[in-house]
Amino acid sequence: MISEVVDLLRCPHCASELTCTDRVVSxxxxxxxxxxxxxxxxxxxxxxxxxxxxxxxxxxxxxxLGHGFHDQVRDLLTTRAGRVVLDAGCGPGWYLAGLSDDHRAIGLDLSAAAARRAARLPRTGIVVTDLRRGWPVADRSVDTVWSIFAPRNRSETARVLRPGGELVVVLPAPDHLDELRAAGAVIGLQPDKEQTIAEQFADWQPIRRDTVRVEIERPDPAFVATAVAMGPSAHHRTTTATVDRLTLSLVVRAFRPEGEPA
Ligand SMILES: C[S@@+](CC[C@H](N)C(=O)[O-])C[C@H]1O[C@@H](n2cnc3c(N)ncnc32)[C@H](O)[C@@H]1O
Structure with missing residues (x-):
């Protein structure tokens, strides 16, 4: 509910504080x-x-995500999350749903369809907005920003993080969904993606690097189909593939803005 995080939000037009009454934010x-x-x-x-x-x-x-193979990634994120989490590109909020009652959260996403699902989450306010623009969030109000397979906005992340806060980025490793790529069912990955992100945050402190890699033998065809249908390939392709094995391979990087305590 927006009312549970309205103190953390700011007017997108004049940056003043917001209040929430009934179904209106002013x-x-x-x-x-x-x-x-x-x-x-x-x-x-x-x-x-x-x-x-x-x-x-x-x-x-x-x-x-509900098949359980991403639980390890979600645990990595939620166990290290601060009290206030901002999920930038939250999608339907599957990762936010793993947070305990100790947390409050803001989810930002461009997709109205995703936001409708994420809006069901407790202690969470969902805002449909473009991450590339200014975020309707107060300065220094957030402990942890997540960017999970989503576009990053470095200056807005730095602005909203509290001192000591951190950005956690989840990205595909080069071999993520390799078998589907070989079968032509998903679009190519940027091969140097981690390096690009490291360069984008080169003057931030690198805090942690974790990897999660799972090889699923004889994966359920329905699971394989969702791997294609949930990602950007769904915008371009309609075919799926039968594969004997599916590799899920993710990298989780954490950074803190320069000059912040380690
Ligand atoms: C690959 S999905 C990841 C969703 C979620 N983080 C997860 O892992 O389940 C990327 C998400 O970023 C959103 N997105 C893409 N471009 C965006 C933008 N410019 N501003 C806000 N959201 C954006 C999409 O709508 C989508 O929900």
Missing amino acids: CAGPHRFDLARQGQLNLLSNAAPANADTAEMVAARLDH
Whole structure:
């Protein structure tokens, strides 16, 4: 519910504090926003952009993540999360759903379909917005920013993090979904993605690096199909593949803005 995190949010137009009454969010100035039926705050005035996840992709993602192979990644994130978490590109909120009652969270995503699912989460406010723009979040209000297979915004991350806070990035290793790539069912990965991210945060302190790698023998075809249908390949391809093995291979990196205590 937005009301549970409204003290952490700021007006997207004038950056003033917000209040939430019934189904309306208002700032100290002239700006008012109606909440959507499920409780999320939609700040996009136009229809969902082409790169937003669709309802079909959202359903496939929840199905895929629910098979248990990503639990280890979720545990890595949730056990180290601070009291206030911002999931930048939260999708349907599967990772946020792993947080305990000690946490409050904000989820930002471009996809209205994903936001409708994530809006069900307790102690969590979901905002439909473009991560590449300014975030409607107060300065130094967040302990942990997650960027899980999502675009990063370095300056907004630095602005919203409290002193000592950290950014955690989850990205695909070069061999992630290799078998599906070999079969032409998913689009190519940027081979030097981790290096690109390390360079983007070269002047931040690297805090941790973890890897999670699982080889699934004779994977359930329905599970394989969701691996294709939940990702960006779903925007481009409609075919799936039968594979004897599926490799899930992820890297989790954590960074702290320069000058912050280790
Ligand atoms: C690969 S999905 C990952 C979702 C979630 N982090 C997870 O791992 O389950 C990428 C997400 O980023 C969102 N996204 C892509 N570009 C975005 C942007 N410019 N602003 C906000 N969200 C964006 C998509 O709508 C999608 O939900």
